[in-house]
Amino acid sequence: MSEQIQESVSVATGETLVEINDLKTYYDDGAILDSNPVKAVDGVNFDIKRGETLGLVGESGCGKTTLGRTLIQLEDATDGEVLFDGTDVTELSGTELKNWRRNSQMVFQDPESSLNDRMTVGEIIREPLDVHAWNTPQERRERVRELLDVVGLRPEHYYRYPHQFSGGQRQRIGIARALALEPEFVVLDEPVSALDVSVQAQILNLLEDLQDEFGLTYLFIAHDLSVVRHICDRVAVMYLGHVMELGDSEELFDNPKNPYTHSLLSAIPEPDPTANKERITLRGTPPSPRDPPKGCPFTTRCPMKIRPEKYQNMDADLWVAIEVFREVLRERARAEKTLTEIAKEKLGMDTRFSSIGEIRTELFAELDVPSEVREHIDTAATYVANNEEAKAREYLGEEFGSICDSETPAHHVVSDTGRASTCHRHLAEYDEPDEFTPYTER
Numbered sequence: 001m002s003e004q005i006q007e008s009v010s011v012a013t014g015e016t017l018v019e020i021n022d023l024k025t026y027y028d029d030g031a032i033l034d035s036n037p038v039k040a041v042d043g044v045n046f047d048i049k050r051g052e053t054l055g056l057v058g059e060s061g062c063g064k065t066t067l068g069r070t071l072i073q074l075e076d077a078t079d080g081e082v083l084f085d086g087t088d089v090t091e092l093s094g095t096e097l098k099n100w101r102r103n104s105q106m107v108f109q110d111p112e113s114s115l116n117d118r119m120t121v122g123e124i125i126r127e128p129l130d131v132h133a134w135n136t137p138q139e140r141r142e143r144v145r146e147l148l149d150v151v152g153l154r155p156e157h158y159y160r161y162p163h164q165f166s167g168g169q170r171q172r173i174g175i176a177r178a179l180a181l182e183p184e185f186v187v188l189d190e191p192v193s194a195l196d197v198s199v200q201a202q203i204l205n206l207l208e209d210l211q212d213e214f215g216l217t218y219l220f221i222a223h224d225l226s227v228v229r230h231i232c233d234r235v236a237v238m239y240l241g242h243v244m245e246l247g248d249s250e251e252l253f254d255n256p257k258n259p260y261t262h263s264l265l266s267a268i269p270e271p272d273p274t275a276n277k278e279r280i281t282l283r284g285t286p287p288s289p290r291d292p293p294k295g296c297p298f299t300t301r302c303p304m305k306i307r308p309e310k311y312q313n314m315d316a317d318l319w320v321a322i323e324v325f326r327e328v329l330r331e332r333a334r335a336e337k338t339l340t341e342i343a344k345e346k347l348g349m350d351t352r353f354s355s356i357g358e359i360r361t362e363l364f365a366e367l368d369v370p371s372e373v374r375e376h377i378d379t380a381a382t383y384v385a386n387n388e389e390a391k392a393r394e395y396l397g398e399e400f401g402s403i404c405d406s407e408t409p410a411h412h413v414v415s416d417t418g419r420a421s422t423c424h425r426h427l428a429e430y431d432e433p434d435e436f437t438p439y440t441e442r
């Protein structure tokens with residue numbers, strides 16, 4: 001069984017360049033009816049070693065881009081530390097911040113929109129040098145020509161405009177601009193996802209060559225897991241603002257230890273169509289980062305969620321129906337009611353918020369529901385019908401909830417190489433995720 005750790009999930013070998021401690025980035029997206037902030041990054045700990053490529057993966061909206069932007073101070077951290085060579089850059093401002101920024105750059109996802117079409121390629125690449133008043137104007141022009149060569153473009157491209165280039169060439173321009181000030185750390189935000197597959201390989205090779213040549217350290221953000229496996233030394237898997245698993249890339253892909261990583265990897269298409277690969281289909285969508293679950297962030301969708309002792313042997317379909325029922329009630333609590341709906345409700349008329357009977361029938365009518373369970377469902381439905389939805393949620397939580405709903409899991413070291421996974425199943429009293437069959441496998 002794993003050793004439990006509470007602090008960082010870093011692999012403690014090699015020299016650390018970036019250390020992130022309990023980093024949080026919250027923001028308000030201007031919604032009127034809800035004052036909770038969006039918790040895009042919600043307590044992340046890890047480090048990045050000098051010269052390595054750390055992959056950051058997860059579904060769209062999981063907070064990976066916000067995390068990348070916070071690391072290089074394009075977003076303000078709400079709390080926590082980002083230490084670069086021991087200096088907390090979240091505390092920097094003014095000239096200190098400007099000087100530090102030379103050292104950390106970003107390559108953006110979309111080469112079509114990330115370059116200013118009214119500037120020549122030379123001006124685009126030279127802009128950071130101008131902003132930082134780097135050497136003489138003559139030396140800046142020389143530097144741009146050097147950079148064009150480094151990224152595989154030609155000297156005559158200096159006076160052309162971005163629209164005259166293909167997607168791959170435009171990404172080369174973006175990379176040249178990011179390297180202009182000789183940074184040590186580069187955040188690559190989905191740098192190849194907008195490109196054709198054949199061009200993707202060229203850009204990935206270029207990024208690897210540049211890393212070898214200039215000793216760069218990369219944070220590589222991606223949703224394409226096969227690309228990550230190819231290029232990254234280690235991978236961090238993110239869900240709803242949290243890192244669920246972090247460790248050696250090959251090891252993590254070959255033997256995922258966290259239920260979320262397991263589900264994410266099971267969705268990668270298998271090159272061999274005859275291979276008998278288990279696929280896990282996650283139900284629903286991730287919860288709102290404004291209102292994340294209280295316990296484990298993955299608890300509302302986890303196919304390996306821990307059940308209460310007395311329901312260990314419950315039929316899998318019935319368990320899923322109960323989970324969905326609880327999720328529907330949580331969603332209803334979050335949904336913004338229109339003024340008409342509020343008015344109808346007050347007048348005792350039917351609204352989409354008063355159809356609990358229909359939901360119950362749809363979920364349970366075709367299942368064999370033991371009488372004890374049926375009683376609990378009926379009690380909750382009665383609370384809802386009486387406009388006591390919070391009481392219904394609490395009642396179901398007490399009956400069917402588990403540690404996954406109520407306690408945030410700690411990070412556990414799960415391999416000799418220091419891989420860490422955030423899941424209660426690594427505790428001695430539960431089955432390890434890889435010994436447990438997911439109950440929604442298809």
Ligand code: SF4
Pocket residue numbers: 258259260296297298299300302303304305306404409422423424425
């Ligand atoms: S703590 Fe529970 S809900 Fe979270 S990943 Fe582990 S088993 Fe799933």
